[in-house]
Amino acid sequence: MKYKPCTPDHAQCAPNLNDVAASLAFAHQTPAALIRETREVVDLARKFNREVVRPYALELDRKLHEDPDFLPWEFVKKANEWGFYTMWLPRLFGGKGYFMHSMSAFIEEVSSACLSMGNLIGVHYLGMATLAATWNAPLLLKIFRDVAAGEKAGDPRIISLAITEPGAGTDVEEPDLIDKGNITCHAQKVDGGYVVNGTKVFISNGHVSKWHVVIAYSDLDLPSQNTVCLLVQTGQKGFSFGRHEKKMGQRACPASELVFKDCFVPDSMVAMDSEQIKGLKKDAKDTFQQVLDYVLGATRAGVAAFGTGVARGAYEEALAFANETEVEGKLLANHEWAQCMLAEMYKNVCIARLGYVETNHHNASSGIYKSMLAKPAFYFIRYAPEFLVQKVFPKLLGTDATTRALRKANFDNQTEEEMNRTSGWGSMAKFSGTDLGMKNCHMALELMGQAGLRHDQRVEKHFRDAKLLQIYEGTNQLNRLNLFKCLVSGACPQSCVFHDS
Amino acid sequence: MLCRADKELKLVDGAATDFANKVLAPNREEYDQYPFGQFWDGVVKKAFDLGFFHLTLPAELEGMGHGLAGLSVVLKSICAQDASLGGMLFTNAMAQEILLAAKAEKLLEEKIVKQEDVYKFLLAFPAFNNPSEVRHVATVTKSKGKRLLSGDVQYVVLGGLSAYALLPASVEGSKDFSFFLVDLASKKVSLSEPIFSLGLHACPAVDITLDKAPAVLVGEEGAGKKYFDRVADRMAVAQAAMATGIMEGCFAEALAYAREREQGGQKIVNWSEVRMMLANIAIQAKSAEMMLSRACEAVDQKQPKWEAAARVAAIQACAYACEATTDGIQVLGGVGYMKDHGQEKRFRDAKQIQALMGIAPMKKLRHIRSILEKR
Ligand SMILES: Cc1cc2nc3c(=O)[nH]c(=O)nc-3n(C[C@H](O)[C@H](O)[C@H](O)COP(=O)(O)OP(=O)(O)OC[C@H]3O[C@@H](n4cnc5c(N)ncnc54)[C@H](O)[C@@H]3O)c2cc1C
Numbered sequence: 001m002k003y004k005p006c007t008p009d010h011a012q013c014a015p016n017l018n019d020v021a022a023s024l025a026f027a028h029q030t031p032a033a034l035i036r037e038t039r040e041v042v043d044l045a046r047k048f049n050r051e052v053v054r055p056y057a058l059e060l061d062r063k064l065h066e067d068p069d070f071l072p073w074e075f076v077k078k079a080n081e082w083g084f085y086t087m088w089l090p091r092l093f094g095g096k097g098y099f100m101h102s103m104s105a106f107i108e109e110v111s112s113a114c115l116s117m118g119n120l121i122g123v124h125y126l127g128m129a130t131l132a133a134t135w136n137a138p139l140l141l142k143i144f145r146d147v148a149a150g151e152k153a154g155d156p157r158i159i160s161l162a163i164t165e166p167g168a169g170t171d172v173e174e175p176d177l178i179d180k181g182n183i184t185c186h187a188q189k190v191d192g193g194y195v196v197n198g199t200k201v202f203i204s205n206g207h208v209s210k211w212h213v214v215i216a217y218s219d220l221d222l223p224s225q226n227t228v229c230l231l232v233q234t235g236q237k238g239f240s241f242g243r244h245e246k247k248m249g250q251r252a253c254p255a256s257e258l259v260f261k262d263c264f265v266p267d268s269m270v271a272m273d274s275e276q277i278k279g280l281k282k283d284a285k286d287t288f289q290q291v292l293d294y295v296l297g298a299t300r301a302g303v304a305a306f307g308t309g310v311a312r313g314a315y316e317e318a319l320a321f322a323n324e325t326e327v328e329g330k331l332l333a334n335h336e337w338a339q340c341m342l343a344e345m346y347k348n349v350c351i352a353r354l355g356y357v358e359t360n361h362h363n364a365s366s367g368i369y370k371s372m373l374a375k376p377a378f379y380f381i382r383y384a385p386e387f388l389v390q391k392v393f394p395k396l397l398g399t400d401a402t403t404r405a406l407r408k409a410n411f412d413n414q415t416e417e418e419m420n421r422t423s424g425w426g427s428m429a430k431f432s433g434t435d436l437g438m439k440n441c442h443m444a445l446e447l448m449g450q451a452g453l454r455h456d457q458r459v460e461k462h463f464r465d466a467k468l469l470q471i472y473e474g475t476n477q478l479n480r481l482n483l484f485k486c487l488v489s490g491a492c493p494q495s496c497v498f499h500d501s
Numbered sequence: 502m503l504c505r506a507d508k509e510l511k512l513v514d515g516a517a518t519d520f521a522n523k524v525l526a527p528n529r530e531e532y533d534q535y536p537f538g539q540f541w542d543g544v545v546k547k548a549f550d551l552g553f554f555h556l557t558l559p560a561e562l563e564g565m566g567h568g569l570a571g572l573s574v575v576l577k578s579i580c581a582q583d584a585s586l587g588g589m590l591f592t593n594a595m596a597q598e599i600l601l602a603a604k605a606e607k608l609l610e611e612k613i614v615k616q617e618d619v620y621k622f623l624l625a626f627p628a629f630n631n632p633s634e635v636r637h638v639a640t641v642t643k644s645k646g647k648r649l650l651s652g653d654v655q656y657v658v659l660g661g662l663s664a665y666a667l668l669p670a671s672v673e674g675s676k677d678f679s680f681f682l683v684d685l686a687s688k689k690v691s692l693s694e695p696i697f698s699l700g701l702h703a704c705p706a707v708d709i710t711l712d713k714a715p716a717v718l719v720g721e722e723g724a725g726k727k728y729f730d731r732v733a734d735r736m737a738v739a740q741a742a743m744a745t746g747i748m749e750g751c752f753a754e755a756l757a758y759a760r761e762r763e764q765g766g767q768k769i770v771n772w773s774e775v776r777m778m779l780a781n782i783a784i785q786a787k788s789a790e791m792m793l794s795r796a797c798e799a800v801d802q803k804q805p806k807w808e809a810a811a812r813v814a815a816i817q818a819c820a821y822a823c824e825a826t827t828d829g830i831q832v833l834g835g836v837g838y839m840k841d842h843g844q845e846k847r848f849r850d851a852k853q854i855q856a857l858m859g860i861a862p863m864k865k866l867r868h869i870r871s872i873l874e875k876r
Contacts, residue, residue, distance in 0.1 A: 062697065066537045169834050170764045180766030202835045248838050248845035327634050327860065329676075337862060442823060445699075445852055449860035450629035450637075450656050453699045453853055460699035463852065467830060468838055475834055477774050498765060500773050
């Protein structure tokens, strides 16, 4: 085959400023309150680490080794008590109204002490963000208010996200692959709703969630055009839990099998299907791709924050060891080679962090946070009087017209360039942050030798926990391919992604 | 490749491979549950009956006299399926080698080699520390002509199982250390609960606290470093063999899975990025095997610079194994992270094995130091 040569424009590897320096381009637009809020949540996370996470992390991990079916209710209740499941819920849904933007820093902090506990909090927002990205206003109101009510009642009502199936992991993360995949979770349209049959696997927090955002398909032969996003409740008829996976790490955060057998889901619990989005500029496949991109742009930055956290945890343990251990009669921290290793680890933390910070700037300028972070909207949402929040907004939100307007504003107005930028950066932050997390765990274990092998020294747990980050939310291989597709393929006009054999 | 020319080694390898595939592989997950599940007593006894713990002992000491090549052949095959048993074989062999380096054959003969009970035969040893690096050594005092050990020695592998431990100790204020044989049944010795570790779960370790425990000096007083360094160079070959075995098991499982699993409408083995990961694992495993072969030959034939061949093989094979096992999980995606497959254990075990005999970067420094000292 003859290939076209690259045009000079495409061949150049210096993209525009918005691609490479979002912080330069957009940092000045960041509301000052958001910066204050980030400091506040980091302080809170540190307090939480001191009082809850550090004292309990090893014990909980050990418990899960003794009894693999143990569920971490005690921790989930604690996190609920501390208000973490509504922290980043807008006030009009009964939340505390912190912006998702600041969550990454919080997640980094908790994950530096325990990645599983970071996940027990963070994954709830994966479910929440997916539901939010459907912009189904009445359903958002119903579910999020229930989460907030659960906090008040001391009864955690957290949300999981179920996409992965036994035969389709990478395939369901990528709309370009899904039609070739072995997809089995079927949502059959019936009067008044859908009947769901099939299985989802590896669903984080499944067993401890009340709500499950489930992605199913009304036509298994053409799932890309027939995606259905539904809300299923624990205990609902036709829905049950299967296996509680025995994982290498992140033991405290359950990975669950969800089993659907003729599970009826009423229309009111359908967050989005192809019927609901008719009339938008894009077709159903592209709109669902957009939902996925909106969500993953943000949540992959979150996974990068997990990676940064674990990179830091490993670094901090290695540092403590170097400060108190003599090697060949000299303090380890005084060996030049060890100083260089510690410097390298410190750098890895900072680089990983830059990845998620930069990606969040992209999400704010071009992605899921855009409509909320424009300064007028930000301050209005944050400081609107209580009566508006409690009485007026809910009424407005409860209508289908609001849903339509929100969808139009969010789906029709995002440009392809914006989609590529947020999705590409989400992937970049994810695979680099998690690879660096893994790298630091390796280095910490190498530096600590025998001491690092012991459970009570924490580093070996970081090492086991970190490996998962390279797998979920799309393997790092898939994320590299997505980065190529979004940000590199423009410079390779003859390339097509996922056509390898 | 390791035993191409040696019929006897081929037989030993056949026995080890058979044992690994039939006894170890089917129950890997169950065995790995220790210390939260049952200890694999039956497996250890079988391995003892097959002579796996006698491989490097010379025939005069009731051993099989297969040298490090023999031990490496067995370790490679065993570790392809379950490196925990490899950890036990390694620890015991290292302790035996130190006794031999210290010319303490008599002690071995009196206390160890005639034992028919595996746990009376096995020697406990802190196999993950180099006492010259981090001084986890007990203190020795003399009383009425007897030597008594006090203090803590951490992470003594097989400590909760064996009758005797070989422990480092030094006279207070002295830089040197010596090795001592300690009867673990003594009332002056207390053992911690089994340590919960990253990998090699079924190769247990404990912390030992000694309170004037009687001990027998092994070899010369203050010569511990000399014995350790010499044996560490020899045992580096065994370490490389363990890492190589893990990689071979890892590659086999990744390849088999990639040939079965479909994504994007085809077997994942057909995605070239998956092939690239498989290729990296295969290249690392093969490189390690070639280095190992060369090192075994050099060590057993006492060729000039055998130490360098052994050290380099161990350092590099361990580094490869850590990378290869990371990719080994990755090829399997989510299931690779689960206990029902072998990859997650290989990933943990590879990292643990890298820490055998001391801190990994210090091994590189020792290597360059030995080159600098010679010139
Ligand atoms: C503990 C855990 C928690 C999880 N939590 C959740 C959750 O909360 N919700 C949820 O929906 N999912 C969850 N997942 C699923 C996770 O997102 C998937 O495991 C991941 O997407 C990979 O899919 P897979 O495991 O099926 O691997 P596969 O897709 O089978 O991939 C196997 C290998 O093939 C490669 N591969 C596959 N296709 C291609 C291709 N086209 N090109 C190149 N390489 C390819 C992959 O990179 C990988 O190396 C979780 C997984 C785990 C392990």
